[in-house]
Amino acid sequence: MDQALAILAGLFLTAAIYLLLSRSLIRMLLGLVLLGNAVNLVILIAGRLSRLVPPIALDGAEAPLAGAANPLPQALILTAIVIGFSIFAFLLVLAWRAYRTLEADDTERMRVAEPPGRPDPPMSY
Amino acid sequence: MAGMQENPVFAFDWLVLLPVVVALAAAALLVIGRAARDLQWAGAVLAVATITLLDAALVWRVIELGPLSMTMGNWLPPFGISFTVDIVGAVFALAASGVTLLLLVYLRIDLPERARQQGVFPLILLLLAGVSGSFLTGDLFNLYVWFEVMLISSFGLMALGGRDRQLDATVKYGFLNFLATTIFLLALGLLYGLVGTLNMADILGRAVTADRAALAGIAALLLLAFGIKAAAFPVNAWLPASYHAPPPAISALLAGLLTKAGAYALLRALGMLLPGARDLLEPVLALVAIATLLLGPLGAIAETNLRRALGFLLIGGIGAIVAGLALGDTAGLAGAVGYVLHAMLTISALYMLAGLIEAATGQADTRLMGGLYAANSTLSVLFFILVLAVAGVPPFLGFWPKLLLVEGGFARWLSGDGWGLALWVTVLVNALLTLIAGARLWAHIFWRAGHEGAASEVPNPDLKPLGRRTRWLGQSPTALLVLIVLLLGLLPEPLLAFARAGALGLLDPAAYLAATGLVEAAP
Numbered sequence: 040m041d042q043a044l045a046i047l048a049g050l051f052l053t054a055a056i057y058l059l060l061s062r063s064l065i066r067m068l069l070g071l072v073l074l075g076n077a078v079n080l081v082i083l084i085a086g087r088l089s090r091l092v093p094p095i096a097l098d099g100a101e102a103p104l105a106g107a108a109n110p111l112p113q114a115l116i117l118t119a120i121v122i123g124f125s126i127f128a129f130l131l132v133l134a135w136r137a138y139r140t141l142e143a144d145d146t147e148r149m150r151v152a153e154p155p156g157r158p159d160p161p162m163s164y
Numbered sequence: 165m166a167g168m169q170e171n172p173v174f175a176f177d178w179l180v181l182l183p184v185v186v187a188l189a190a191a192a193l194l195v196i197g198r199a200a201r202d203l204q205w206a207g208a209v210l211a212v213a214t215i216t217l218l219d220a221a222l223v224w225r226v227i228e229l230g231p232l233s234m235t236m237g238n239w240l241p242p243f244g245i246s247f248t249v250d251i252v253g254a255v256f257a258l259a260a261s262g263v264t265l266l267l268l269v270y271l272r273i274d275l276p277e278r279a280r281q282q283g284v285f286p287l288i289l290l291l292l293a294g295v296s297g298s299f300l301t302g303d304l305f306n307l308y309v310w311f312e313v314m315l316i317s318s319f320g321l322m323a324l325g326g327r328d329r330q331l332d333a334t335v336k337y338g339f340l341n342f343l344a345t346t347i348f349l350l351a352l353g354l355l356y357g358l359v360g361t362l363n364m365a366d367i368l369g370r371a372v373t374a375d376r377a378a379l380a381g382i383a384a385l386l387l388l389a390f391g392i393k394a395a396a397f398p399v400n401a402w403l404p405a406s407y408h409a410p411p412p413a414i415s416a417l418l419a420g421l422l423t424k425a426g427a428y429a430l431l432r433a434l435g436m437l438l439p440g441a442r443d444l445l446e447p448v449l450a451l452v453a454i455a456t457l458l459l460g461p462l463g464a465i466a467e468t469n470l471r472r473a474l475g476f477l478l479i480g481g482i483g484a485i486v487a488g489l490a491l492g493d494t495a496g497l498a499g500a501v502g503y504v505l506h507a508m509l510t511i512s513a514l515y516m517l518a519g520l521i522e523a524a525t526g527q528a529d530t531r532l533m534g535g536l537y538a539a540n541s542t543l544s545v546l547f548f549i550l551v552l553a554v555a556g557v558p559p560f561l562g563f564w565p566k567l568l569l570v571e572g573g574f575a576r577w578l579s580g581d582g583w584g585l586a587l588w589v590t591v592l593v594n595a596l597l598t599l600i601a602g603a604r605l606w607a608h609i610f611w612r613a614g615h616e617g618a619a620s621e622v623p624n625p626d627l628k629p630l631g632r633r634t635r636w637l638g639q640s641p642t643a644l645l646v647l648i649v650l651l652l653g654l655l656p657e658p659l660l661a662f663a664r665a666g667a668l669g670l671l672d673p674a675a676y677l678a679a680t681g682l683v684e685a686a687p
């Protein structure tokens with residue numbers, strides 16, 4: 040199970056990097072979402088995956104039974120999902136605004152802040 | 165029940181939490197009271213002044229009694245989320261809130277009504293909460309959360325007003341910085357899988373016995389993530405593409421605080437938490453430092469846009485910080501810690517000054533500036549002091565951390581390490597190149613009579629005298645910040661004492677551990 044999820048996380052990561060290398064904002068955004076999911080899977084695996092042992096501490100014991108899944112990484116993932124989703128939503132709106140005003144989805148054509156055809160360095164002094 | 169905290173928390177210890185609490189509460193209150201438009205600014209100033217006082221008290225408390233820690237929810241440290249502050253975090257938090265306070269005054273000179281409507285003040289407070297939280301937290305996952313708070317508020321600030329240039333800049337800034345925090349999160353997941361904790365003090369104890377190769381991989385991911393945040397070469401391209409787009413006050417805020425939070429995280433994670441992994445990564449750090457140190461000022465020399473040139477000077481400073489981390493001994497880390505403080509103050513002041521220069525010349529391009537020396541000598545003197553400070557000409561502020569770096573590099577070289585030689589030589593070359601870049605900027609903006617290529621008798625036709633409002637609200641806070649930079653440089657004892665104490669605290673975190681109560685877990 041761990042191995043299968045690790046391979047899945049790796050596949051997600053590969054696809055995310057492929058998408059992030061694109062020049063289209065929407066593809067990059069999807070790449071970031073996939074990357075976030077890959078990272079969440081990695082954290083999930085870090086906390087051990089098991090259905091065999093319930094993560095409950097028995098009466099009088101200070102820790103759950105050995106081999107139980109650690110619930111803390113799952114809490115971390117919840118936080119990360121919320122944050123990641125809100126930033127994704129912001130970036131989506133930003134990309135839409137940029138598409139409307141700059142009429143470009145292609146980062147090569149988004150050159151307002153850094154105009155193409157840079158001038159020569161100042162030559163005096 | 166085991167793990168619960170039985171000792172009561174001293175009221176004074178709340179200081180470690182209060183700067184963040186006040187900032188978040190004030191941001192929320194300002195959003196609620198957004199209809200009271202005239203009170204927004206006063207409320208923000210009041211909140212930031214309170215935070216500055218709290219930070220000052222925190223610095224005093226840390227100097228007197230050592231690091232301070234507090235853990236949420238009545239849980240003992242490795243389980244609850246800790247806020248732990250040592251001298252480095254406390255002083256950085258103080259500098260951040262002080263700069264923000266001055267910038268709030270500066271912001272009044274040219275605040276578009278739209279920016280006010282879109283909530284510039286809550287966003288600034290939220291940014292300050294994120295930055296303070298990063299400096300004060302003692303938990304790596306919590307650091308990630310504060311980074312995201314910082315990120316989302318800086319997106320808002322950068323896009324505020326929504327001009328085309330700002331949207332373009334925010335797209336590049338946003339995507340790359342979100343990528344950086346996601347990589348940070350990936351490193352956190354792997355680290356938790358390896359050592360089973362994210363509390364910084366607890367990591368200190370457990371990382372020693374962990375697999376070194378795996379730790380080095382995690383440290384490399386952290387280096388990449390914080391390197392993007394701090395804009396170190398080769399992942400620096402987003403900075404000159406974005407920091408010149410928002411209004412000057414906002415770029416001063418972002419330039420002064422954000423990259424420094426990244427640099428601080430780098431020092432904390434690699435310098436203190438994973439020193440073994442830092443040793444393995446040392447050649448990488450040294451190469452990154454050397455490339456960044458050289459690229460920064462060279463970029464500034466070739467740049468024609470004033471604030472973009474300043475962005476490149478900022479990047480050069482990040483190189484000096486990474487160089488200190490690459491040296492990794494007391495002198496090196498002291499240099500890095502001192503440099504972060506210097507850069508926070510000096511770079512913010514430079515961007516503030518750039519805003520005034522743009523107002524006085526009506527241009528953002530240095531080729532179309534000129535003749536400002538005759539029109540406004542105050543600005544020219546302030547800019548000159550800052551150029552000397554950023555280059556590190558003795559006895560100005562930048563000299564002292566660079567001296568520590570050169571000292572550290574020299575010691576390493578004498579003990580037979582080639583990287584030591586390369587690092588101290590590059591720090592000196594960087595100082596020279598920065599001086600050339602700064603002096604050229606000064607010559608182009610102030611000394612030359614008119615535009616580039618114009619006959620020397622033709623004065624600059626675009627010069628406008630600064631209005632009363634701009635002079636009072638713009639020049640005064642800028643001059644005050646320059647004065648602080650000047651005094652800290654002329655009387656370097658506090659800076660040097662802070663840098664040494666900070667470096668010793670990072671290298672030997674016994675007091676840090678004791679503050680969290682995790683001292684038994686230490687090796």
